[in-house]
Amino acid sequence: MHHALHALTDELRRLKSAGVKTVSVSDASLLALRRVVASRRSAGAAEAVAAPRVEPVSPRPAVAASAVSPALQNYVAKTPILSRPVAPVAAVTHLPTPPEVKLPAGDKAVRWAALLAQVTSDETCRANVRPGKKVVLGVGSLDARIMFVGEAPGAEEETQGEPFVGPAGQLLTKMIQGMGLKRSDVYIGNIMNWRPQMPTVGGQEQIGNRPPNEDEMRYCLPFLRAQIEVVAPELLVALGSTAAQGLLGFGSFKALGEIRGQWREFAGRPLMVTYHPSYILRNQSNRSKRLIWEDLLKVMERAVLPVSEKQRGYFLER
Numbered sequence: 001m002h003h004a005l006h007a008l009t010d011e012l013r014r015l016k017s018a019g020v021k022t023v024s025v026s027d028a029s030l031l032a033l034r035r036v037v038a039s040r041r042s043a044g045a046a047e048a049v050a051a052p053r054v055e056p057v058s059p060r061p062a063v064a065a066s067a068v069s070p071a072l073q074n075y076v077a078k079t080p081i082l083s084r085p086v087a088p089v090a091a092v093t094h095l096p097t098p099p100e101v102k103l104p105a106g107d108k109a110v111r112w113a114a115l116l117a118q119v120t121s122d123e124t125c126r127a128n129v130r131p132g133k134k135v136v137l138g139v140g141s142l143d144a145r146i147m148f149v150g151e152a153p154g155a156e157e158e159t160q161g162e163p164f165v166g167p168a169g170q171l172l173t174k175m176i177q178g179m180g181l182k183r184s185d186v187y188i189g190n191i192m193n194w195r196p197q198m199p200t201v202g203g204q205e206q207i208g209n210r211p212p213n214e215d216e217m218r219y220c221l222p223f224l225r226a227q228i229e230v231v232a233p234e235l236l237v238a239l240g241s242t243a244a245q246g247l248l249g250f251g252s253f254k255a256l257g258e259i260r261g262q263w264r265e266f267a268g269r270p271l272m273v274t275y276h277p278s279y280i281l282r283n284q285s286n287r288s289k290r291l292i293w294e295d296l297l298k299v300m301e302r303a304v305l306p307v308s309e310k311q312r313g314y315f316l317e318r
């Protein structure tokens with residue numbers, strides 16, 4: 001019981017840190033939980049449960065959530081006193097070995113189509129996508145000289161099956177246009193091919209996003225490498241800390257500020273690390289915009305794209 005209570009409190013803490021404010025527990029389960037806590041208290045082993053509010057529900061709504069830890073799943077499965085406040089939609093932990101991507105012979109379109117087929121039929125990718133949502137591969141020109149790499153699909157992306165179509169994507173499109181290019185001139189991919197799942201209540205839509213964990217990024221990386229192989233861009237641009245960690249290695253830097261604006265390398269290609277467009281959505285100052293713009297100027301210079309005086313001065317006025 002001791003171990004089970006720990007598993008439960010750990011899971012509740014995790015759900016809380018993921019933004020979950022309430023979980024549903026039946027009256028009977030709540031009573032049983034209170035008894036357990038009371039017995040531990042009286043034994044002098046009380047432990048504060050820093051957790052989402054636990055509310056009795058009657059009748060109990062259907063509650064769906066993903067990413068339930070194996071310890072809690074095991075506990076809930078074996079323990080009749082708890083209702084099942086969360087039911088795993090898909091396991092996001094313990095992912096299998098990353099896939100081996102085999103690209104066929106042929107031109108870029110043939111190879112990319114084969115890759116799309118492999119990603120969208122990949123069992124692990126599919127298991128991590130909720131019903132009605134899509135596995136997402138990159139988009140853009142297969143002859144792009146510049147490939148942008150973001151983090152993971154969000155709500156709009158998993159609905160449409162295309163990266164960067166939500167608010168951050170609209171800003172990325174403007175950034176690309178600021179460089180004198182069209183969105184269709186470049187290639188835009190993500191570290192992840194699915195939206196990292198978070199628990200939802202009552203089968204509702206997921207609210208908010210979480211960064212992918214190391215396992216998830218490792219699993220999807222072969223798909224990104226294959227896109228790089230097919231498109232063969234001259235330059236890569238990592239958007240944000242998660243993308244940079246996915247490409248350069250988890251824990252390879254502490255803060256993005258340490259490496260942003262610097263040229264690194266991935267898959268034998270120069271890689272510029274800059275902020276994610278969502279950083280600008282949160283910090284609308286010219287100073288923030290200028291930081292990201294300076295990184296993009298470096299990309300333009302390295303790609304030998306024309307840079308006008310006007311472009312050079314974007315966001316300089318404070």
Ligand code: URA
Nearest residue numbers: 150151152153163164
């Ligand atoms: N943010 C990302 O990093 N990728 C997307 O596709 C959308 C938002």
